[in-house]
Amino acid sequence: MSAAPGSDEKFWHAAARGLSRRIHFGWWLDYWLTLLIPLSFIGAITILALRYWLNLPTQSVLAGLASALLLSSLAAYLWMRRHREPLSTTRIRLEDALGLKARLSAAAAGIGPWPPARPNLTLPVTYRPGRPLFMVASGATLLSAAILIPISRSQPEKPRVIEPPSALQEVQNRLDNVKKNDAVNPESIDQVEEKMAELLQRPAQNWYEHASLEAADHLRDVTAADLQQLAQNLADAERAANALAASASGSGLPQAAKDSLEQALQNASQSMQGAGMQPSGDLMDALKNVDPSQLSNMSADQLKDLANQLAQNQQSLQQALKKSPSLDLSNLPEGRPGEGKGEGEKEGTGQGAPTRGPGTAPVTLASEDTQLDTNKIETLKNPLDLSRLATGDALSVTNGAAKIDPKAYQGPQQGGATSAPGDGGAAVWQKSLIPAERETLKRFFK
Amino acid sequence: MTSPLSEIEASQAASQIDLLRQSLRSVLFGQDALIENVLTGLLARGHILLEGLPGLGKTELVKGLSKSLGLDAKRVQFTPDLLPGDITGNPMLQETDTGRRFVFQPGPLFANLVLADEINRASPKTQSALLEAMQERRVTVMGETHLLPDPFFVLATQNPIELEGTYPLPEAQLDRFLFKLEVRANNAATLEQIVLHREIGVEPQVSQVLSRENLTTLLDQVRRVFMPVPVANFIARLVHATQPGEPHSGGIHYGASPRAALALAAASKARALIAGRLNASYEDVRDAAPQVLRHRLLLDYRAKLEGLTPDLLIARLLEHTPAQDAPLPTSLKAAKL
Numbered sequence: 004m005s006a007a008p009g010s011d012e013k014f015w016h017a018a019a020r021g022l023s024r025r026i027h028f029g030w031w032l033d034y035w036l037t038l039l040i041p042l043s044f045i046g047a048i049t050i051l052a053l054r055y056w057l058n059l060p061t062q063s064v065l066a067g068l069a070s071a072l073l074l075s076s077l078a079a080y081l082w083m084r085r086h087r088e089p090l091s092t093t094r095i096r097l098e099d100a101l102g103l104k105a106r107l108s109a110a111a112a113g114i115g116p117w118p119p120a121r122p123n124l125t126l127p128v129t130y131r132p133g134r135p136l137f138m139v140a141s142g143a144t145l146l147s148a149a150i151l152i153p154i155s156r157s158q159p160e161k162p163r164v165i166e167p168p169s170a171l172q173e174v175q176n177r178l179d180n181v182k183k184n185d186a187v188n189p190e191s192i193d194q195v196e197e198k199m200a201e202l203l204q205r206p207a208q209n210w211y212e213h214a215s216l217e218a219a220d221h222l223r224d225v226t227a228a229d230l231q232q233l234a235q236n237l238a239d240a241e242r243a244a245n246a247l248a249a250s251a252s253g254s255g256l257p258q259a260a261k262d263s264l265e266q267a268l269q270n271a272s273q274s275m276q277g278a279g280m281q282p283s284g285d286l287m288d289a290l291k292n293v294d295p296s297q298l299s300n301m302s303a304d305q306l307k308d309l310a311n312q313l314a315q316n317q318q319s320l321q322q323a324l325k326k327s328p329s330l331d332l333s334n335l336p337e338g339r340p341g342e343g344k345g346e347g348e349k350e351g352t353g354q355g356a357p358t359r360g361p362g363t364a365p366v367t368l369a370s371e372d373t374q375l376d377t378n379k380i381e382t383l384k385n386p387l388d389l390s391r392l393a394t395g396d397a398l399s400v401t402n403g404a405a406k407i408d409p410k411a412y413q414g415p416q417q418g419g420a421t422s423a424p425g426d427g428g429a430a431v432w433q434k435s436l437i438p439a440e441r442e443t444l445k446r447f448f449k
Numbered sequence: 450m451t452s453p454l455s456e457i458e459a460s461q462a463a464s465q466i467d468l469l470r471q472s473l474r475s476v477l478f479g480q481d482a483l484i485e486n487v488l489t490g491l492l493a494r495g496h497i498l499l500e501g502l503p504g505l506g507k508t509e510l511v512k513g514l515s516k517s518l519g520l521d522a523k524r525v526q527f528t529p530d531l532l533p534g535d536i537t538g539n540p541m542l543q544e545t546d547t548g549r550r551f552v553f554q555p556g557p558l559f560a561n562l563v564l565a566d567e568i569n570r571a572s573p574k575t576q577s578a579l580l581e582a583m584q585e586r587r588v589t590v591m592g593e594t595h596l597l598p599d600p601f602f603v604l605a606t607q608n609p610i611e612l613e614g615t616y617p618l619p620e621a622q623l624d625r626f627l628f629k630l631e632v633r634a635n636n637a638a639t640l641e642q643i644v645l646h647r648e649i650g651v652e653p654q655v656s657q658v659l660s661r662e663n664l665t666t667l668l669d670q671v672r673r674v675f676m677p678v679p680v681a682n683f684i685a686r687l688v689h690a691t692q693p694g695e696p697h698s699g700g701i702h703y704g705a706s707p708r709a710a711l712a713l714a715a716a717s718k719a720r721a722l723i724a725g726r727l728n729a730s731y732e733d734v735r736d737a738a739p740q741v742l743r744h745r746l747l748l749d750y751r752a753k754l755e756g757l758t759p760d761l762l763i764a765r766l767l768e769h770t771p772a773q774d775a776p777l778p779t780s781l782k783a784a785k786l
Contacts, residue, residue: 025781026777026778026781029777029778029780029781030778032778032780033778033779033780036780086775086778088775091679092773092775095679095772095773096772096773096783098731098772099731099771099772099773100783100784102732103730104721104724104726104728104730104731104732104733105677105679105680105728105729105730105731106726106728106730108677108678108679108680108728109675109677109727109728112675112677112678114453114675114677114727114728115456115675115726115727115728116456125784126784127783127784128777128781128782128783128784129781129782129784130780130781130782131779131780131781131782134779134780135780
């Protein structure tokens with residue numbers, strides 16, 4: 004008997020709902036497990052890729068994994084909705100399994116009372132744990148392996164740094180040094196730097212082309228030559244100014260020597276004003292202010308000051324280029340470039356350059372013996388290759404009647420016949436073969 | 450629209466049917482299943498084909514039933530020379546007040562309970578006359594239609610051993626029978642009871658336990674038994690599953706007809722009333738299915754060669770036809786409680 008009116012109905016409704024939930028969960032589990040293995044594969048590969056490429060921390064990987072599982076659960080839920088069972092259907096399962104003689108369906112239709120509640124009701128549908136456990140374990144193994152397996156992280160590819168050619172670096176060092184010591188007019192430095200910038204403006208991958216290297220080397224050499232010329236001019240001018248100052252202070256010099264010194268000072272000054280590398284700004288202004296025609300009228304102090312300025316600039320220049328071993332300014336020759344003793348003439352080829360060759364190859368005009376060791380000459384005696392004769396080729400032209408050998412033609416021969424019968428013990432061969440024999444030979448030699 | 454059965458009515462009906470059952474048990478020993486099925490067929494207003502060896506109490510069962518219900522019972526022994534008129538009745542020339550004229554003399558069919566013994570011995574023509582009467586519950590002779598008494602039940606028997614000189618019933622005619630029951634031989638204990646309580650030539654004393662009106666009421670109550678939609682669906686799927694081409698109908702050449710579905714529903718309702726329930730159930734359908742379907746399934750040669758029987762095929766169909774056809778997920782399994 005039911006405890007209270009309607010309680011049995013509630014009980015069976017609840018039981019049907021419970022069974023329905025279990026069936027729905029079963030469907031959800033089915034679909035989720037269907038998604039789980041492919042997702043585990045994809046997830047494992049993704050995790051490995053993320054760990055390798057992005058170097059993600061484990062927390063992020065786990066969070067992503069949880070999100071994927073959540074999404075798959077949602078997809079399985081949406082998929083499961085196709086199999087949603089109404090309570091009427093679930094009631095049928097319940098009443099059939101419990102042997103209720105369709106009383107639940109009848110009671111739901113208003114026929115007869117609801118069956119008495121069964122407090123310890125066991126739902127007529129149980130789980131099959133084997134497949135879900137196996138698949139979950141497989142998926143978990145895959146994902147765990149992807150998370151825990153040691154993997155070397157990818158090193159980010161470093162940007163390829165292309166250093167400017169060493170010649171340009173050398174020029175830049177020199178310029179930096181002279182700029183730091185204020186040994187050269189900044190405008191001259193700017194001009195060289197503009198040229199360097201022009202060279203470096205090209206794509207970096209073209210910096211080491213032959214033409215670029217040649218240009219860089221040229222710029223380095225020109226800069227070095229300009230600096231050397233500046234140093235030489237400074238030294239020449241300083242010597243001339245000192246000598247003139249000494250002359251003006253009383254040490255009498257012949258007029259010719261004084262003229263020569265004035266000329267030297269004037270030449271050096273003009274050379275510095277028109278050179279690629281000009282002296283520093285104050286010295287440049289001082290040189291510009293010196294009137295060549297009034298040079299002989301300058302006092303000893305003025306000349307001394309000028310000589311001091313020249314000496315200071317020279318010292319600054321030497322100090323600046325002290326770290327450039329290839330540009331030694333400490334032993335400057337006393338004279339103009341090109342003057343003095345040369346290195347003399349040398350034999351042999353040059354070094355060559357990217358745009359020019361090493362010079363004329365060393366050749367000798369003397370005849371050389373061949374080393375073929377040939378002592379016999381074979382020539383083709385027969386002008387005609389009889390095996391390659393074509394129809395119409397003439398073997399020879401002779402005058403006279405044709406000689407006919409009446410025994411030469413032996414009449415038609417049967418295929419396979421022996422062309423040279425031979426005598427006893429002589430070799431016998433066949434020249435003409437019947438088709439079957441020819442086919443056999445072809446097969447043999449194939 | 451008939452009103453549904455009340456619990457009191459169902460309970461009273463079950464009591465009355467139980468009285469009838471007890472009465473028949475006192476007549477026929479050791480055949481409880483047969484009695485149950487006969488009662489089911491009777492309440493479902495169906496005719497029953499009994500197949501079994503002679504001497505197993507078929508006639509006693511019919512006599513006992515007629516006595517218990519107070520109904521007329523006739524027995525017709527079918528022979529090859531039996532004519533339709535011999536069972537339906539013939540017009541006889543008689544002197545009447547208005548002169549000589551043909552007067553219809555009812556045959557043995559005009560009874561509430563008719564035992565058609567060895568029906569497969571009669572010619573097809575006579576069989577047809579009987580089957581027409583079974584279906585239409587009336588007889589037409591020389592243009593005159595005569596209604597058969599109500600209720601009208603036919604219990605036909607056929608001998609499964611002798612085939613010579615018999616005319617097996619065609620499938621279309623077999624379909625008219627609600628049930629085909631197999632009368633099995635008695636076991637030793639039952640035979641001992643028979644020896645102790647029966648004597649040759651002495652008919653058992655059976656008292657009437659139900660009146661004709663009671664029976665009519667019971668027949669009406671069977672119709673009022675509720676048929677839940679899921680049970681009707683189960684019957685439909687079960688009968689449909691017998692059609693060739695269905696997943697589990699291998700070996701069946703011809704399946705059951707819609708009449709079989711109706712018969713199954715009526716039998717299920719009758720069983721529900723016998724049990725005192727208000728509604729038919731899946732169990733009723735499963736219990737009645739072999740009796741209803743076994744004579745309606747025509748097996749193919751392959752099934753016959755393999756030794757399959759209709760009962761085996763029906764058992765297979767019942768096994769594969771659940772009460773609810775919605776599938777379960779693979780992660781769940783149905784538990785037997």
